Amino acid sequence: MDQPASKSWSIYTRREIISKYQILELVGSGAYSDVYKGRRLSDNLIVALKEIHDYQSAFREIEALQALQHCPNVVVLHEYFWSEDEDAVLVLEYLPVDLSDVIRAAKKGEWKDGGLRVEEIKRWMIQILSGVDACHRSSIVHRDLKPTNLLISADGVLKLADFGQARILLAPGYVAVGDNMPPNDLDSPEDAAEPGPPVTTGTLTYGDYGTPVKPRGSPGKQEFGAYSEDQQRDSLDEVDKEGNVPDGDASCLATYTASEMDEDPFRGYSCEAEEGENQGLGPLTSCVGTRWYRAPELLFGSTTYGTEIDLWALGCIFAELLSLEPMFPGTSDIDQISRVFSVLGNLTEEVWAGCLDLPDYKTLNFVKVVNPPGVEGGLPNRSTDEIQLVKKLLSFDPANRATAMELLQDKYLNEEPLPAPILELRVPSKHSDLDEDSPSEWGQYREFDSDSEFDDFGPMTVTQSDGGFSIQFS
Numbered sequence: 420m421d422q423p424a425s426k427s428w429s430i431y432t433r434r435e436i437i438s439k440y441q442i443l444e445l446v447g448s449g450a451y452s453d454v455y456k457g458r459r460l461s462d463n464l465i466v467a468l469k470e471i472h473d474y475q476s477a478f479r480e481i482e483a484l485q486a487l488q489h490c491p492n493v494v495v496l497h498e499y500f501w502s503e504d505e506d507a508v509l510v511l512e513y514l515p516v517d518l519s520d521v522i523r524a525a526k527k528g529e530w531k532d533g534g535l536r537v538e539e540i541k542r543w544m545i546q547i548l549s550g551v552d553a554c555h556r557s558s559i560v561h562r563d564l565k566p567t568n569l570l571i572s573a574d575g576v577l578k579l580a581d582f583g584q585a586r587i588l589l590a591p592g593y594v595a596v597g598d599n600m601p602p603n604d605l606d607s608p609e610d611a612a613e614p615g616p617p618v619t620t621g622t623l624t625y626g627d628y629g630t631p632v633k634p635r636g637s638p639g640k641q642e643f644g645a646y647s648e649d650q651q652r653d654s655l656d657e658v659d660k661e662g663n664v665p666d667g668d669a670s671c672l673a674t675y676t677a678s679e680m681d682e683d684p685f686r687g688y689s690c691e692a693e694e695g696e697n698q699g700l701g702p703l704t705s706c707v708g709t710r711w712y713r714a715p716e717l718l719f720g721s722t723t724y725g726t727e728i729d730l731w732a733l734g735c736i737f738a739e740l741l742s743l744e745p746m747f748p749g750t751s752d753i754d755q756i757s758r759v760f761s762v763l764g765n766l767t768e769e770v771w772a773g774c775l776d777l778p779d780y781k782t783l784n785f786v787k788v789v790n791p792p793g794v795e796g797g798l799p800n801r802s803t804d805e806i807q808l809v810k811k812l813l814s815f816d817p818a819n820r821a822t823a824m825e826l827l828q829d830k831y832l833n834e835e836p837l838p839a840p841i842l843e844l845r846v847p848s849k850h851s852d853l854d855e856d857s858p859s860e861w862g863q864y865r866e867f868d869s870d871s872e873f874d875d876f877g878p879m880t881v882t883q884s885d886g887g888f889s890i891q892f893s
Contacts, residue, residue, distance in 0.1 A: 429505050430455065430470050436500055436508060440468060446515070451476055451583070456513060459497075466497060469509040476583035477507035483582035484509075486557045492550030494570060494580040514570035514578060516847055518543065518736070522566060524847040526743040538839035540740050541832050546577035546841075551733060552823035554579065555726045558588045564732035565712045566739065575844035588725060710755050711735060711745050715766060715815055718756050720778035727817035734812025734820075738794070741801050741809070757785060763813065764791035771816035804831040 430436060430453075440457040446467070447454040455468040471477035484496035495512040521543070525534040535543075547569060554561055561568075562584040570580045714731035716724050738746040746762070749755025760766065765788055766774050774780050794810050808831050811821035821829075832838065 430468065430508060433500070433502070433505060433508070436468070440466065440510070442468065457510075459510075465513045467511045467513045469511055471507050471509065471583070473583070477501075477509070479585050480509060480582040481507070482587065483554075483559050483561075483585040486559060486587070487553055490550060490553040491576065492546050492578055493553060494578045511580075512578075514572055514580070516571045516573075517567050518547075518569040518571065518577065518740075519566035520847045521571065521845075522739060522743055524845075529847070530845055534743060535740065536839070538836050539844055541836075541838035542575075542841060542844055543577060543740060544737060545827065545832055545838055547579075547733065547736065548823045548827050550577070550579040551729055552827065554585075555729070555823060558726075559585055560588060560724075560726045561585050561729050561732075563709060563712075564729050564736065565709045566736060569736075571846055573846060575841040575846055710749050710752065711747055713755065714817070715756070715759060715774075716777060716817060718752055718759075719766075719774070719780050719783070722778070724817065727820050730812050730817075730820040730822065733823070733826075734809050737812065738798060738809050741798055741805055746797050746813075753783070756783070760785055760788050760791070762791060762797050763793065763815065764788050766815050773816065802831075804834075807831070 487493040497510040568581040712732040714728040
């Protein structure tokens with residue numbers, strides 16, 4: 420079998436993985452991870468095998484998915500493999516369609532009655548809010564909410580995915596485990612290759628929907644691991660101080676994936692952090708998330724934010740659902756701020772007194788926007804209730820943004836026309852807008868939507884061949 424191009428070949432040679440999964444094809448590749456479509460040998464279940472090359476991203480994704488394992492609107496982590504000298508491999512449910520596919524299909528008029536029906540929009544919103552509410556009640560801030568990270572099953576169930584940038588914000592007295600190695604649940608490499616009986620008891624680092632527990636003792640040195648759904652209950656609730664790396668000073672790199680080049684080269688711009696290595700729990704990085712959905716406090720360098728940054732991203736996503744166009748499609752961070760100001764007006768202490776404390780607020784000056792159109796101007800022909808719902812999220816002052824739980828009770832989502840049943844949602848077929856042999860398919864499993872390392876070279880043409888692929892830059 421011809422192996423597709425990827426950053427790492429280790430997944431094909433790891434005995435504990437290939438003994439349980441058949442690797443079918445590479446479906447996504449980026450600077451920090453590769454995703455393969457696979458088949459579980461025990462029951463023929465199709466899965467996604469996500470090989471993560473970045474230590475922190477892998478650990479954050481594992482801990483977040485463990486904490487949210489019972490949430491129906493979060494992607495399922497079936498098991499994961501961790502070896503000291505190998506990349507982590509997460510076995511996830513395979514969901515090849517995302518919300519951006521739904522928006523694109525509606526925009527292109529692929530369905531009989533054109534765009535999205537109000538009933539459908541409400542159901543998509545409710546599912547997104549349910550997933551975000553579960554995250555926030557578990558003190559998890561996702562930090563990269565966007566349509567391509569909202570995966571959808573064939574029967575219309577939407578699930579939050581790509582928790583590689585997530586952080587768990589703990590109350591005083593609890594220990595953060597966001598940057599730690601897994602504990603040594605197995606005694607030897609031989610035990611890992613052939614896992615013993617599933618562990619049926621244990622304690623999650625975070626209980627169902629937000630009950631944190633203190634770690635139980637100190638972990639041993641992890642040599643080799645394969646963790647099942649049941650065994651995960653005991654993993655990652657220990658703290659390895661050597662791995663406890665907080666967010667710190669960060670350098671930003673804006674990138675896009677090959678799958679997104681066919682539409683807008685700026686669509687997938689994403690900011691990745693090279694985080695500090697001090698041992699304490701330092702500040703969060705402002706260089707996080709994807710630009711179009713990044714909250715103003717992040718654009719101005721805040722390192723003391725909370726779950727409110729996810730709420731701003733929700734406002735951008737909901738506006739996109741309603742208009743089928745991004746609300747703030749910035750091409751740089753400065754342009755992003757300008758686009759926000761052009762719609763909502765300038766950020767001043769009159770609208771948010773806390774803006775004066777933002778690190779970059781006094782160093783960036785913008786022309787005063789006169790008579791900004793507001794959310795209404797960005798959402799023409801939408802109802803007052805729809806506009807008000809988006810306004811509750813797109814507030815400069817983070818404290819004024821409505822929570823996911825509050826919005827689930829919003830009258831717009833609970834009055835006629837009522838949200839459509841999930842089974843009545845229209846879901847595009849996989850790769851419906853792509854040629855089956857197109858290299859763009861590499862990025863279509865957007866669960867990770869990771870960055871391309873070729874971004875700085877500009878437009879490119881990717882051609883597949885018998886020996887692999889070639890890239891020609893324009």
